Amino acid sequence: MCIIFFKFDPRPVSKNAYRLILAANRDEFYNRPSKLADFWGNNNEILSGLDMEEGKAGGTWLGINTRGKLGALTNYLQPQQDPYARGRGELVTHFLTGDMDSLSYLKKVSTEGHLYNGFNLLAADLSTTKGDVVCYYGNRGQPEPVVLAPGCEVRTNSSLCDCPVTQHHYRVVSQTTSERKTSDTGADSLALEAPTEPENLWAKQCPTGDALEEAVLWQTTLHGSGGAERGTP
Structure with missing residues (x-):
């Protein structure tokens, strides 16, 4: 399934803490072309x-620009897709290329x-000057977009995050990001634990509807900067 995990704190207590940690998994057919x-x-x-x-x-x-605008999208799992609907990927592209702030854009x-x-x-x-603002809107949920409070969030292919796999990784991400350790060399380390019984947990996960899909993992971190720069993940 498509999953977005992220934790953000616009005013972290430690100057070495990350304002944003994001990990996203995109599920897609192998034969769908992409760059x-x-x-x-x-x-x-x-x-x-x-x-x-095509089309x-x-x-x-998922994308970010040098002006500090970030967009991320998951598709909502539904029994029937409208073949004539507009491509959802343009929603992120339009935000990143435009000048509207996040809340105005989602409205x-x-x-x-x-x-x-x-x-x-x-x-x-x-x-860093105006403060970080993260907003959410789903067209199968509440009619109006919302401004998210600092903390951990998860978004999947549904409006509710009640899947066992999602719940497990939400707990792992919450725990891991709150217990970030520093090695003897001063380098930050961030690792996600594997489920104790992955085969059983996997068997319980919500159906995705796609038999064979590609998983692409991103981790995006902003460490006290106004946006992304070349060489910054």
């Missing part, structure tokens, strides 16, 4: 992968949500 993550757009200000599917080329599922998207198949969309403005 690997790279810089593109005006002055190469956007870092993201790109969908190259939906140019969309993305606009909420008026057009019926044009798309189901989705969960995160939009964030990350700024």
Whole structure:
């Protein structure tokens, strides 16, 4: 399944703490064409992968730009997809290439949500001067976007995160990010634990509807900067 885990704290107690830690898994058919993550757009200000599917080329599922705008998307699992609906990947692309703030953009998207198949969309403005703002809107949930409070969040292919696998990894991410350790060399370390019984936990997970899918893992961290720069993951 598509999963987005993230933890953000716009005013961390420690100056060495990360304001944002994000890990996302994209599930997709192997034969769906896409480009690997790279810089593109005006002055190469956007870092993201790109969908190259005919009719939906140019969309993305996760991206960030040098102005501190970040967008992330998961598709909502539904029995029937509208083949004539607009490509959901454009929702992230339009945010990253535009000038609207995250909340204003999601309010606009909420008026057009019926044009798309189901989705969960995160939009964030990350700024050391104005403060970090992370917002969420899903067109199969509440009618209005919301501003998220600092802390840990998870978004999957549904509006409710009640899947056993999701619950397990939510606990792991929450615990791991709150217990970040520093090695003898001063390098930060962040590791996610594996389930104690992965085969049993996997058997209980919610069905995704796709028999064979590709998993792509991203970890995006912002460490006291106003946005992303070349060489910064």
